[in-house]
Amino acid sequence: MSQPDQAAVSNRLLRAMSAEDYAGLAPHLVPIELPLGEKLIDINAPVSHLHFMEAGISSITTDGANGKVEVGMVGREGLVGASPVLLGTDRVPHDHFVQMAGEGLRIEAGALVAAMDASTTLRRLLLRYVQTEIVQVRQTAYINAIYSIEARLARWLLMCLDRVDGNELALKHEFLSMMLGVQRSGVTLALQALEGSGRIRGRRMRIVVLDREGLEEVSNGGYGAPEAEYARLIEGT
Amino acid sequence: MSQPDQAAVSNRLLRAMSAEDYAGLAPHLVPIELPLGEKLIDINAPVSHLHFMEAGISSITTDGANGKVEVGMVGREGLVGASPVLLGTDRVPHDHFVQMAGEGLRIEAGALVAAMDASTTLRRLLLRYVQTEIVQVRQTAYINAIYSIEARLARWLLMCLDRVDGNELALKHEFLSMMLGVQRSGVTLALQALEGSGRIRGRRMRIVVLDREGLEEVSNGGYGAPEAEYARLIEGT
DNA sequence: CGCCTTGTGTTCGATTTCGCACGAACAGCA
DNA sequence: TGCTGTTCGTGCGAAATCGAACACAAGGCG
Numbered sequence: 001m002s003q004p005d006q007a008a009v010s011n012r013l014l015r016a017m018s019a020e021d022y023a024g025l026a027p028h029l030v031p032i033e034l035p036l037g038e039k040l041i042d043i044n045a046p047v048s049h050l051h052f053m054e055a056g057i058s059s060i061t062t063d064g065a066n067g068k069v070e071v072g073m074v075g076r077e078g079l080v081g082a083s084p085v086l087l088g089t090d091r092v093p094h095d096h097f098v099q100m101a102g103e104g105l106r107i108e109a110g111a112l113v114a115a116m117d118a119s120t121t122l123r124r125l126l127l128r129y130v131q132t133e134i135v136q137v138r139q140t141a142y143i144n145a146i147y148s149i150e151a152r153l154a155r156w157l158l159m160c161l162d163r164v165d166g167n168e169l170a171l172k173h174e175f176l177s178m179m180l181g182v183q184r185s186g187v188t189l190a191l192q193a194l195e196g197s198g199r200i201r202g203r204r205m206r207i208v209v210l211d212r213e214g215l216e217e218v219s220n221g222g223y224g225a226p227e228a229e230y231a232r233l234i235e236g237t
Numbered sequence: 238m239s240q241p242d243q244a245a246v247s248n249r250l251l252r253a254m255s256a257e258d259y260a261g262l263a264p265h266l267v268p269i270e271l272p273l274g275e276k277l278i279d280i281n282a283p284v285s286h287l288h289f290m291e292a293g294i295s296s297i298t299t300d301g302a303n304g305k306v307e308v309g310m311v312g313r314e315g316l317v318g319a320s321p322v323l324l325g326t327d328r329v330p331h332d333h334f335v336q337m338a339g340e341g342l343r344i345e346a347g348a349l350v351a352a353m354d355a356s357t358t359l360r361r362l363l364l365r366y367v368q369t370e371i372v373q374v375r376q377t378a379y380i381n382a383i384y385s386i387e388a389r390l391a392r393w394l395l396m397c398l399d400r401v402d403g404n405e406l407a408l409k410h411e412f413l414s415m416m417l418g419v420q421r422s423g424v425t426l427a428l429q430a431l432e433g434s435g436r437i438r439g440r441r442m443r444i445v446v447l448d449r450e451g452l453e454e455v456s457n458g459g460y461g462a463p464e465a466e467y468a469r470l471i472e473g474t
Numbered sequence: 475c476g477c478c479t480t481g482t483g484t485t486c487g488a489t490t491t492c493g494c495a496c497g498a499a500c501a502g503c504a
Numbered sequence: 505t506g507c508t509g510t511t512c513g514t515g516c517g518a519a520a521t522c523g524a525a526c527a528c529a530a531g532g533c534g
Contacts, residue, residue: 062379065458069382071375087368088361089470093462094375124325130367131324137374138308138331142299144381145306145418149491173512181382183492188513204500204511221302225330233326385520410482420522425483441481441530 003029011052012077021122028111034098040080041096049106050081056102057163061095069181075163085109128233136226143222150190154218167209240266248289249314258359265348271335277317278333286343287318293339294400298332306418312400322346365470373463380459387427391455404446
């Protein structure tokens, strides 16, 4: 098995770490396909592996009495399973599944923990990543409390856009409605509003973003702060 | 300055740690009053001190274009400032202030970090606490997306109740409306609904909880999971 | 005791979102 | 080409919530 060179990976965490830290991790990284719907971590099931996302998007969801809603999103900026493994537990009450197909680099939990124990710089980087996850979900809680469907949808599309190549997203309205925790027809109406103002174009199973800045306006401040915090904490910018 | 004995403290983290870990921390703990409204951490300001809450409640809020909403709650089960300091940054884009007056044990960030570097068991405990904060805020994001005002209010009252002695909460409707991100009149109506079903009794500036289990029913599954995860991760139950 | 500030109860129209249903458009497939 | 299942557009009454205003009540203070 040949692991990719650090310069060849897409994952922003792997790219941000020192060459030594990457070299220590690389022998344990196993390239893996991430097909749509693949469960990376089951709710309350032992977390044996983590996944550095290389492409595609994974969702963290809460399943409750009233359905399933997204409470976290991980793409190539992140590491699926980071918070439980780095913070000392082996299971979480949340589902983690592949929401947009892609690839990842899988690593065993034990190997990652060992690498972190051996390198303070690696530990520091990955713990900071966990902090960015916290900032993201606090923002989600805020948004879910007081923003309109249209603003929440705009933020969500932007977050997806940050994690894919190109400006197309392969998504069903029904799936979006579940992620946001709203009615499917509400998603259709919000998308039509965005399309009416020329910010996106919708086709069947596909959303093309035409005006990224327009979406940021619609998101009304809901998008941006967590993303800036990621840049600051992980990439020092 | 005499620090309290471990058996005498109320903070559940301090009580859960080993006697050795507590002994290492104790010389750095400074008892401090926490008056209503005191800011413990300012938004994006350096975090110099952390606070083990002994009594009272601190809120974590996001301030955005559309107002301020609570995105985290810390009482005597917790440590204000844990996530930034333990995860390697010195500031967070959130406000932390005292929402119900009480007391705490203050510690300098540097002293806590040093103690954690010296004890793997202490580090393990406190990182696990951060994980419980994550579980809490993911639940908040979930609830905010799809639960009614009444259910959210019931959950919020229960979370407060867990963090105070007795069954009375000193709260204004206006404050509640800000915490939940809803209209003040909506809070009044929801409280009346809870009072009508005999679960609480409201006076001016004061809410008396009469039927805790009734509130849990109203919260419709919104309350409980994060609390159970705290018990599991911190207290091993 | 009576004023005055603050907190709470109440109302009401506007708006958003829900919840549901049904038809139209599209894509795969025979 | 025609069939079929899926996805999307649409409409509509119901419900929840907003947003704002005003009246009333409680309690502090002079």
